[in-house]
Amino acid sequence: MLTALARYGDHHMTDVLVIGAGPAGAAAALRSADLGARTALVTSAAFGGMAANDGPVPVRALAHAGRLLRDARQLDQYGITISEPVLDYSRLLGRVREIVGDVRTNSSLRRQIDSLGVTIHERAGVARFVDPNSIETRSGLRLSADKIIICTGGVSRRLPIPGFELTCTHSDAWGLTSVPPSMLVVGAGATGMQVASIFNAFGSRVQLFEAGPRILATEDADISVAAAAALRQSGIAVHEAFGAIEAFEKSATGVRMIFTKDGCRFDAEASLVVVATGWAAETSELNVAAAGIELNQRKFVKVDEYLRTSAPHIFAAGDITGHLMLVPQAVQGGWTAATNAVTGPTMPLADQVSPMGSFTEPEYAQAGLTEAKARESHDIVTSIVHFDVTTRTLIDGRTFGFCKLITDRKSCKVIGCHVIGERAVDIAEVAAIAIAAGMRVDDLAQIPLAYPTYGGILARAAVMAAGQLGLGVGWANQLERQSGG
Ligand SMILES: Cc1cc2nc3c(=O)[nH]c(=O)nc-3n(C[C@H](O)[C@H](O)[C@H](O)COP(=O)(O)OP(=O)(O)OC[C@H]3O[C@@H](n4cnc5c(N)ncnc54)[C@H](O)[C@@H]3O)c2cc1C
Numbered sequence: 001m002l003t004a005l006a007r008y009g010d011h012h013m014t015d016v017l018v019i020g021a022g023p024a025g026a027a028a029a030l031r032s033a034d035l036g037a038r039t040a041l042v043t044s045a046a047f048g049g050m051a052a053n054d055g056p057v058p059v060r061a062l063a064h065a066g067r068l069l070r071d072a073r074q075l076d077q078y079g080i081t082i083s084e085p086v087l088d089y090s091r092l093l094g095r096v097r098e099i100v101g102d103v104r105t106n107s108s109l110r111r112q113i114d115s116l117g118v119t120i121h122e123r124a125g126v127a128r129f130v131d132p133n134s135i136e137t138r139s140g141l142r143l144s145a146d147k148i149i150i151c152t153g154g155v156s157r158r159l160p161i162p163g164f165e166l167t168c169t170h171s172d173a174w175g176l177t178s179v180p181p182s183m184l185v186v187g188a189g190a191t192g193m194q195v196a197s198i199f200n201a202f203g204s205r206v207q208l209f210e211a212g213p214r215i216l217a218t219e220d221a222d223i224s225v226a227a228a229a230a231l232r233q234s235g236i237a238v239h240e241a242f243g244a245i246e247a248f249e250k251s252a253t254g255v256r257m258i259f260t261k262d263g264c265r266f267d268a269e270a271s272l273v274v275v276a277t278g279w280a281a282e283t284s285e286l287n288v289a290a291a292g293i294e295l296n297q298r299k300f301v302k303v304d305e306y307l308r309t310s311a312p313h314i315f316a317a318g319d320i321t322g323h324l325m326l327v328p329q330a331v332q333g334g335w336t337a338a339t340n341a342v343t344g345p346t347m348p349l350a351d352q353v354s355p356m357g358s359f360t361e362p363e364y365a366q367a368g369l370t371e372a373k374a375r376e377s378h379d380i381v382t383s384i385v386h387f388d389v390t391t392r393t394l395i396d397g398r399t400f401g402f403c404k405l406i407t408d409r410k411s412c413k414v415i416g417c418h419v420i421g422e423r424a425v426d427i428a429e430v431a432a433i434a435i436a437a438g439m440r441v442d443d444l445a446q447i448p449l450a451y452p453t454y455g456g457i458l459a460r461a462a463v464m465a466a467g468q469l470g471l472g473v474g475w476a477n478q479l480e481r482q483s484g485g
């Protein structure tokens with residue numbers, strides 16, 4: 001460290017510099033300071049990153065509004081009469097800002113980071129490497145460190161298509177003054193599905209265009225099929241394998257998308273086009289070449305199992321690495337990278353069950369292997385419980401959906417769970433705990449989960465699987481007869 005201090009003279013020199021204050025960067029700074037390293041955190045925008053300011057927190061606040069509209073329409077079914085709900089989009093955005101502020105104010109991560117004495121340079125402008133140990137931000141701040149951890153996240157992927165500048169991303173939702181009458185959503189992964197579902201609930205006429213053969217391609221195939229059917233049922237026009245986009249152009253009422261399929265030309269038009277065709281690493285501004293950092297084939301920062309880049313003193317974590325792009329994984333990555341940066345590369349990134357899902361309409365979620373993946377390496381049984389026969393869903397009037405449990409025939413362990421419908425994420429998370437614990441399906445079946453609950457649906461799927469495997473589940477057999485859940 002002394003050598004480095006001498007080398008960098010008067011400008012800010014520290015042990016560890018973390019670039020980017022999203023979940024990965026915040027976790028990295030906290031861990032680094034906790035291990036006793038003098039730590040600085042620099043970020044171009046506000047603390048919390050995309051996660052707190054532009055991604056999960058505000059988008060889920062919009063989704064919650066969509067859910068409230070849906071629930072309001074159900075009131076009549078339960079004998080409650082109100083007039084048709086009307087959305088005031090500007091007021092909703094005010095509420096979203098309030099929520100983002102509340103989440104930020106209550107961030108325990110920020111409090112801990114502050115209490116450990118991390119120097120935070122917030123809204124410092126975009127940082128770029130000027131040499132392997134130094135960065136300079138657009139605001140002119142220059143910082144140097146012995147070790148650097150890159151946590152700069154990603155950006156919505158841009159398509160090299162004429163007229164692309166006429167399109168929007170999910171981030172443009174914050175600048176709208178009203179709900180657009182119509183919308184084309186291009187790309188049906190988690191982001192596209194959220195945008196389509198939310199704005200459909202708000203009253204836009206939505207068309208969803210997916211280049212691949214099915215929407216939600218990383219979900220179990222049965223979930224994709226059920227989700228597409230549900231979206232269509234709710235009024236969204238879903239176009240899978242729609243062809244290739246040729247151009248976007250201005251139209252009288254908004255934007256026209258021109259696309260081709262099988263040699264024929266088609267077009268679709270809406271007041272707004274939202275493109276959600278993937279999340280890419282933003283490395284062009286960082287000038288990674290100046291630090292000797294290589295990118296992988298997908299153009300994300302290349303890291304080894306210790307999250308070390310090709311420059312041994314520089315680590316990376318979160319979306320910038322192209323690993324599973326979710327908040328818990330970003331936090332885990334930041335923590336691991338900082339541990340290795342401070343104590344030496346000894347801790348490989350843990351491979352864990354990663355439950356994931358989305359608060360869309362319908363909600364969907366997964367934990368563990370999809371059926372197709374499981375079949376590649378296991379002899380499996382699948383058990384499916386449909387929501388139109390389970391007690392809690394009947395009570396709540398939410399009878400669309402199913403829970404599919406995948407069990408390894410040899411070990412009788414639960415290895416996958418896929419759910420679509422009300423509280424899908426909550427159900428899959430219980431399954432994730434069972435998978436992480438290496439639990440046998442007959443043991444899962446016999447846990448007396450509360451009745452009538454959504455978690456109980458999982459127990460019922462476990463009873464069914466145990467039956468298929470010829471395993472006794474004692475008292476729990478009654479669950480099958482009692483519409484468990
Ligand atoms: C619409 C949407 C919804 C999502 N919903 C969920 C969800 O419900 N659950 C979930 O788990 N995940 C969700 N995700 C994914 C999740 O938000 C990301 O995986 C997570 O934010 C990644 O964290 P990160 O720290 O790597 O990057 P980010 O959160 O993107 O933070 C990166 C930070 O680096 C800063 N930065 C960038 N470049 C520079 C630079 N050159 N110099 C200085 N600072 C820089 C940025 O300003 C930002 O503060 C969602 C993503 C999207 C797009």
Ligand SMILES: NC(=O)c1ccc[n+]([C@@H]2O[C@H](COP(=O)([O-])OP(=O)(O)OC[C@H]3O[C@@H](n4cnc5c(N)ncnc54)[C@H](O)[C@@H]3O)[C@@H](O)[C@H]2O)c1
Binds near residue numbers: 159190325
């Ligand atoms: N859990 C959540 O709620 C949530 C929400 C949003 C994003 N995320 C995470 O962020 C990451 C990025 O998600 P995403 O949805 O932005 O990207 P994605 O890569 O998951 O999905 C992009 C979709 O666009 C399609 N596509 C690609 N090129 C296309 C083209 N030219 N025309 C039409 N379709 C095209 C792809 O086939 C794919 O289905 C994911 O890892 C996801 O887990 C999570």
